[in-house]
Amino acid sequence: xxxxxxxxxxxxxxxxxxxxxxxxxxxxxxxxxxxxxxxxxxxxxxxxxxxxxxxxxxxxxxxxxxxxxxxxxxxxxxxxxxxxxxxxxxxxxxxxxxxxxxxxxxxxxxxxxxxxxxxxxxxxxxxxxxxxxxxxxxxxxxxxxxxxxxxxxxxxxxxxxxxxxxxxxxxxxxxxxxxxxxxxxxxxxxxxxxxxxxxxxxxxxxxxxxxxxxxxxxxxxxxxxxxxxxxxxxxxxxxxxxxxxxxxxxxxxxxxxxxxxxxxxx
Numbered sequence: 506x507x508x509x510x511x512x513x514x515x516x517x518x519x520x521x522x523x524x525x526x527x528x529x530x531x532x533x534x535x536x537x538x539x540x541x542x543x544x545x546x547x548x549x550x551x552x553x554x555x556x557x558x559x560x561x562x563x564x565x566x567x568x569x570x571x572x573x574x575x576x577x578x579x580x581x582x583x584x585x586x587x588x589x590x591x592x593x594x595x596x597x598x599x600x601x602x603x604x605x606x607x608x609x610x611x612x613x614x615x616x617x618x619x620x621x622x623x624x625x626x627x628x629x630x631x632x633x634x635x636x637x638x639x640x641x642x643x644x645x646x647x648x649x650x651x652x653x654x655x656x657x658x659x660x661x662x663x664x665x666x667x668x669x670x671x672x673x674x675x676x677x678x679x680x681x682x683x684x685x686x687x688x689x690x691x692x693x694x695x696x697x698x699x700x701x702x703x704x705x706x707x708x709x710x711x712x713x714x715x716x717x718x719x720x721x722x723x724x725x726x727x728x729x730x731x732x733x734x735x736x737x738x739x740x741x742x743x744x745x746x747x748x749x750x751x752x753x754x755x756x757x758x759x760x761x762x763x764x765x766x767x768x769x770x771x
Contacts, residue, residue, distance in 0.1 A: 543559070543589060543590070543591055543592040544557055544558065544559035544592065545557070545558050545559075545592050545593060545594040545605075546558075546594070547594040547603035548603065549594075549602075549603050549619060549623040550622050550623040551602065551621050551622075558592065558605055559592075587609050588610070589607040589610075589615075590608050590609065590610055590636070590637060590638050590639070590640075591607070591608040591637070591638065591639050591640035591655070592605065592606070592607055592608075592640070593605070593606040593640050593641065594606075595642040595651055596619075596651070597616065597642065597651045597653075597671060597675050598618050598673075598674050598675030599650075599673070599674075600618075600619075602619040602620070602621045603619050604616065604617060604619045604625070604675065605617040605619070605625060606640060606642060606653060607628075608633075608637035608638070608639070608640040608655050609637065610636050612632060612633050612634060612635060612636060613631060613632055613633060614630075614631045614637055614640070614655055614669065615629065615630050615631070616628065616629040616631070616653075616675060617629075618675045629675065629676070631653075631669060631677060631679075633655070633657055634657070635657040635658055635659045635665065636658040636659075637655045637656065637657050637658075637667075638655075638656050638657065638658050638664075638688065638689055638690055639655060639656040639689055639690065639691055639692035639707075640653070640654070640656075640692070641653075641654045641692055641693075641694045641705075642654075643694050643703045644671075644703070645668060645670070645703055645720060645724050646670060646722070646724035647702070648671075650670075650671035650672070650673055652668060652669060652670050652671045652677070652680075652724065653669040653671070653677055654668055654692070654694065654705060655667050655669075655692075656685070656689035656692050656707060657689075658689070659688075663684065663686075663687070663688070664684070664685050664686060664687060664688045664707075664709065665682050665683060665684055665685060666681075666682070666683045666689070666707065666718065667679075667681065667682045667683075668680045668681040668682075668724060670724055680724055681724065681725060681726075683718070683726065685707055685716055685718070685729070686709060686712075686716060687710055687711065687712050688709060688710040689707040689709055689710075689716075690708055690709065690710045690740075691707075691708040691738075691740045691741045692705060692706065692707055692708070692741070693705075693706045693741045693742060693743045694706070694743075695743045697717060697719070698719055700719070702719070702720040702721060702722040703720045703722075704717060704718060704719045704720050704726075705717070705718045705720070706718075706741060706743070707741075708738060708739075708740065708741040713733060713734045713735065713736060714731045714732060714733050714734055715731065715732040715741065716729055716730075716731055717729060717730050717731070717732065
């Protein structure tokens, strides 16, 4: 039975690795300083083991040994020394090596192409004109090339959803900017309406609602809608589960999946 591993930032000072036991429970394996910064997992050095990229002040990569332990970072990633608001790992240039994408509070989205040894090329910097607060990688226009979708904060009462369409080779072009209301603080993507196109769900600062933007499959979105919430969560996640059962964490393969939202506790 397959097991899963959870990564969790605790008290904004530590990164904790929880190893799944395959029965819905977890055991703590290792901890490390992370400064409450974002972290992503991928095999950055292609040794078959999962590595961590995290960013207390600037992106660092710690390589894993397959046991849930991670070695000290090899070196700092070549990027501006600011703590990003969001961090993503994906192969955006088609070479099968994970790359890093950063959304920075200084008004840029940075793309760092992986070399395959847990190091990266010099950042390709895309100005955002504001403060990007959330980030996702998906093929929004369904051309086989990953695109970058990010939420921008233009002030406490105005936010935007922006799209950088991939043009190949790890390059991107500005495509779309939509005003979406109050500052977005978290974003999730998935096919929420069952039309096989990627949609966006946004959670807004100090708000008790979600904004849904249905993707058209061409890099644009249809009219937005909102979902009211009984409280004001701080982060939005999605999961897939079978319509007739609750989601499980013990390795079951579930059929007839649907997309649902999860709201981690504050």
